[in-house]
Amino acid sequence: MSSQESPSSHKKFYDFRVEDWYDCCFDGNPLTFVTKFMPITIEQANAVVHLYEIFHKYPRQLIPELSNRTDLDEEKVYYYLKGAKVKLMKRFANCEPSNIVENFYLFESVSNEGSEVDLENYEPNLRKQKIFTQKDATLIQQLALNLHETFESMPSDCEYRNNGYFVRASTRSPKDGCLKHRESFMEHLKQELVKNSQDSNRELTYNEPLAVVRTLNAKLCVQNAMQAMNLVIHSERMYADLFRALLFIDEKLKKTPECELPGQKFVARLFKKMKRPEYEFRVFVKYFEKEMKHQVTGITQYFRTCYLEDIQHGTLKEQIQKGIEELAQEVSKRLSTTENFVLDVSVEYDKNETGDCTVSKIWMIEINSFSKQASPCMFDWNDPVSNEILMGNRPMEFRVLTKPLTLKEGREELAKDIREMLEEINGAVPPEAEESNDEDKKKNCSIQ
16 A cells, blocks of 8 residues: 555455455456356345255254154154155255256155155155245246356366366355265265375374365365255355345345345356365454555464374475465455455465475465454464464464374364264274363464
């Protein structure tokens, strides 16, 4: 910022939605990935919300006949509902964008016919429930077709054009959606655990979070519109963001549901497959009034339980820090803002036969607000020392794990669904591993 400029002349960012910063960070020398934006209407957003609710908030609507069955305990009811939900999920997954209404909503199974309902083999009839309507199904079909067209419009000359696609909302991604497809996720997780064991020449339980990160990354790469919609409609994150956007729209706008939803779009990006997706970092960037410029105050590995072995050796850590600081300055220049912000970046590097590593590219994934809404990863918003570092009142720190977490430490940080999968694959944590010292964990597992 020149001496003639004032902070008020600079851009203001609130949620740091992708569409707010994408153009300036892609034009010229691209810092981020090829991206297209797809507006969604108020009624389309409502349809996504309704479909999520019928799957995950009010599943009893799937088998309305259960309300008359007083002879069933809660465990049996849950069993039948789970079976119906799985069938419905598979039915949606097998649709094409053009036949969602016919093959998903209007589908009616002959197995449901008869005087007595066969709860064991029940196929949900969506016309019997009142949350997700046929009009909603038409809108979901329309969304899927629009998404297909958006994918097809991606530039053909991009080097990673054929990797696949990544879909998110303006504010957040549906990364939790892939966990709803348990069988598929678990099968890929098994493969990653075996690969990790072979590559490290260690036991299958070694650095489990690494296999989890690589599985999550792979499952977010979709090849078509229906795979993308499968993530969207099962994501609580997407549901919450769309619900919030709908909650705060103007009363006059509510009377025109065919109008575009303010504050949210579908964001489609070409997926860049990373050899090491675990090398993702969160970067805290603060604007200093006195110096009239931004500076990086903290860097942390994004996946806080994942041990990054190569960063422990040679100059890789120093290269990453230098590259990140240069990227942050370039982003600051392009944004032309005096606001603090948080960058998420992904690092690619080459490794030769002697084990030496050279950073080849640092990609900007997204920009987030500098607030407690952004996870601090290996920092802690409630810790006074962390706050002083991130606010620039202490020297910049780059925090990473310096040794793998124990089996117990690694699992207790993971989502319940993933912990259960790991227990099924690798067994429970042995009793002798149950004891751990939190102070030793802090001391040995972060570079400060």
